Amino acid sequence: MTTVNISRQSVNQPWGMKISGGRDFRIPLQIKKVDPNSPAAGYVNSGDGIKAIGGTSADNLTHMQAHQLIKSAGNHLQLTVLQGHFKEVTGIKPKGPIKFSPWRNKQQ
Secondary structure (H helix, E strand, O other): OOOEEEOOOOOOOOOOOOEEEEEHHHHHEEEEEEOOOOEEEEEEEOOOOEEEOOOOOOOOHHHHHHHHHHHHHOEEEEEEEEEEOOOOOOOOOOOOOOOOOOOOOOOO
């Protein structure tokens, strides 16, 4: 585990990262994407697991709770991460037509 301290110039400047997961998604919080030349670049990477946000354990946070903690961090964000914990999955596409549609209701 590594603790990183990220700073930005203004609260109007985005941190430059996207997160995914959370208790409500039943998968651990993780860094999904990091924008190059952003405050987060060089501190966190895609696939890093988030263990704490500003000293608050991320183990039981919902996605929105984690988002709010990050948003309310002001100009200094502290993250505890497991570097490279999740492998980035790219290029997965269905090989044929998608046969499941949750919006289609078959009534006869």
